[in-house]
Amino acid sequence: xxxxxxxxxxxxxxxxEMRYLASPAGTGVQPYAxxxxxxxxxxxxxxxxxxxxxxxxxxxxxxxxxxxMADIVARGHLVLLAVDASGxxxxxxxxxxxxxxxxxxxxxxxxxLEGLYVDPNSRRQGIARAMVVAVDRWAARQGCTELASDxxxxxxxxxxxxxxxxxxxxxxxxxxxxxVHAAQPD
Numbered sequence: 788x789x790x791x792x793x794x795x796x797x798x799x800x801x802x803x804e805m806r807y808l809a810s811p812a813g814t815g816v817q818p819y820a821x822x823x824x825x826x827x828x829x830x831x832x833x834x835x836x837x838x839x840x841x842x843x844x845x846x847x848x849x850x851x852x853x854x855x856m857a858d859i860v861a862r863g864h865l866v867l868l869a870v871d872a873s874g875x876x877x878x879x880x881x882x883x884x885x886x887x888x889x890x891x892x893x894x895x896x897x898x899x900l901e902g903l904y905v906d907p908n909s910r911r912q913g914i915a916r917a918m919v920v921a922v923d924r925w926a927a928r929q930g931c932t933e934l935a936s937d938x939x940x941x942x943x944x945x946x947x948x949x950x951x952x953x954x955x956x957x958x959x960x961x962x963x964x965x966x967v968h969a970a971q972p973d
Contacts, residue, residue, distance in 0.1 A: 822872040823914065825921050831860040835868055835876035843879075843904040859883075865925045869905065869914050878905035880918035884929050891957025892933045898926030900936035903948075919952045 828836040832853060840852050847855070859866060859881060869878035881901040889897040900922060905914045919934075926934050936954060938945040946956070 823877075823917065824870050825867040825918060826870055828856075828860075828866055828868055831857040833868075836866065836879055839868070839876060839879045839904050839906070840902070842906070843902055864901070865922060867918060867921055869909075869918060871909070877909040878914050878918060879903075880915075880922055882922045882925065882934075884926075884931065885935075889933075889935045890937075890960060892935050894932050896929065896931055898922065898929065898931040898934045900934060903936075915948065916952055 833856075836856065837849065837852055840856070841847070841849070844852070862883070864884075865880070865882040867880050868876045869880075871877050880903050883899050883901055884896045885899045886896045889895075889899060900919070903915055903918060905918075923934055934954075935957075936949060938949065940959060940961075950956075
């Protein structure tokens with residue numbers, strides 16, 4: 788499904804910028820050769836955004852994603868779709884501003900990369916890098932001095948992607964839980 792290209796936004800990137808953003812020599816990432824724009828979704832039910840989210844987080848069903856998308860829009864988080872020259876959405880990024888404690892950071896608020904996805908056929912062209920640069924610009928405008936993210940311990944591809952995008956690993960955490968048992972009468 789194609790979408791019309793949105794007018795240039797403050798975070799729109801031109802091909803010259805895309806070539807500049809490609810990874811350093813020797814990383815295997817090629818400069819983006821086409822025209823790509825980063826544009827917000829049309830609304831909280833945007834079908835392209837939904838489709839890309841379901842690829843990144845396949846365990847969620849459509850109604851769960853739509854509920855989350857409505858919440859993201861209501862909270863004013865940053866959401867951008869990477870749209871190629873044909874009008875096809877090939878990636879997305881979601882970012883928020885967190886004021887609670889964020890592991891591995893030393894400031895507040897902190898911009899947080901909630902989700903980043905590029906369609907496998909469009910990877911290694913600098914699209915993820917362009918989206919993270921857009922998040923970085925947004926974070927600076929919000930007054931944030933740090934951009935954080937997380938990834939499951941077993942997702943080594945995501946770890947490598949984060950490092951390639953300039954993130955540094957800060958710590959590893961194992962979360963625990965237990966059920967709370969009802970209080971017994973005395």
